[in-house]
Amino acid sequence: MPLPEGEEHETDFALLADIFPTGYHGVEMAGMTPGDTVAVYGAGPVGLMAAYSALLRGAARVFVVDKVPDRLRLAEQIGAEPIDFTRCDPAEQIKDALGDTGVDRGVDAVGYQATAKEGEEQPAIVLNQLVETVRPTGSIGTVGLYLPSDPGAPNEDAAKGLLLFNIGKFFEKGLRMGTGQANVKAYAHKLRDLIIVGRAKPSFVVSKQLPLDDAPDAYARFDNRDEGYSKVLLHPNGQRGGS
Numbered sequence: 001m002p003l004p005e006g007e008e009h010e011t012d013f014a015l016l017a018d019i020f021p022t023g024y025h026g027v028e029m030a031g032m033t034p035g036d037t038v039a040v041y042g043a044g045p046v047g048l049m050a051a052y053s054a055l056l057r058g059a060a061r062v063f064v065v066d067k068v069p070d071r072l073r074l075a076e077q078i079g080a081e082p083i084d085f086t087r088c089d090p091a092e093q094i095k096d097a098l099g100d101t102g103v104d105r106g107v108d109a110v111g112y113q114a115t116a117k118e119g120e121e122q123p124a125i126v127l128n129q130l131v132e133t134v135r136p137t138g139s140i141g142t143v144g145l146y147l148p149s150d151p152g153a154p155n156e157d158a159a160k161g162l163l164l165f166n167i168g169k170f171f172e173k174g175l176r177m178g179t180g181q182a183n184v185k186a187y188a189h190k191l192r193d194l195i196i197v198g199r200a201k202p203s204f205v206v207s208k209q210l211p212l213d214d215a216p217d218a219y220a221r222f223d224n225r226d227e228g229y230s231k232v233l234l235h236p237n238g239q240r241g242g243s
Helices: 007-017 019-030 045-056 069-077 090-098 125-133 167-172 184-196 212-223
Strands: 037-041 061-066 081-084 103-108 134-142 176-179 208-211 232-235
Touching: 007 019, 007 184, 019 037, 019 045, 019 103, 019 134, 019 176, 019 184, 037 045, 037 090, 037 125, 045 061, 045 069, 045 103, 061 069, 061 090, 069 081, 081 090, 090 125, 103 125, 125 134, 125 167, 208 212, 212 232
Parallel strands: 037 061, 037 103, 061 081, 103 134, 134 176, 208 232
Antiparallel strands: none
16 A cells, blocks of 8 residues: 555655755765766765765765775665775775776765774874875865864864864865855755655665664664664654664
C-alpha cells in the first residue's frame, strides 16, 4: 500500500533541518561545477552529505577521507571513493588515484577537532591536507567548525583560535577558500524539491531511528564512532526503534 503523500519522504525531509543543506553549502562554497573532481575530508553525516551533494551536482569523481570503516563503506555505497587516512598520506592517495596534481575542489567537513592517524588532536591538519590535495587555482569549502577560543585545545595558540596553517603553500598555489555556517533556508527549498521528484534521498545516511529516551546512549555511541551509528534520528513520541 503506498504511503500518504509526503510520508514516504519523512526521514529525507528531517535531514533538511541541518546536515543536507550544510553538506551542500560546503560544495557550494568550494565553487564546484559539473565535471569537477572533489575531495571531502570527514565522513560524518555532514561530510557524507557534502559528497552526496557533489555527486548530485555532477562531479566526475568524489573522494571521501576518514578512518572509520562503517562510514567509508557508506561513502562507497553512494558512488564516492573511500580514502583511509591511516594507511598513508591521504593527499598522496588521492593524487595517485587521479594520476594528477590534485582535485579541483575540496571540502573540510571536520573542523578544529581534527585528529592525526595516531589519534592526537591537530586542529589545522585537515586544512593543511586540503592545501596539499587541491590542485593549483582550485578552491576549498570549509563547513567544519573553527572557533575563536577553544578551552580544550592541545596548545596555547589553538586555545585562542590561532592555528598553524600553511598559508605559504596556499598562496603559492593560488587557492581560494570559502568558510562559514550554512544558511539552511537558502538551500532547503531546492533540496526539498530534489527529494520530492526522487532525485535525492539523503536518508541513506540514517542508520538508526530511536525513541528520545535512548538519546544519551545514542550520543555516546555516535561520539565513539560505533558501527551502525552514522546518523541517529530521535523520535520524541518513542514510536520508532532499531535500524
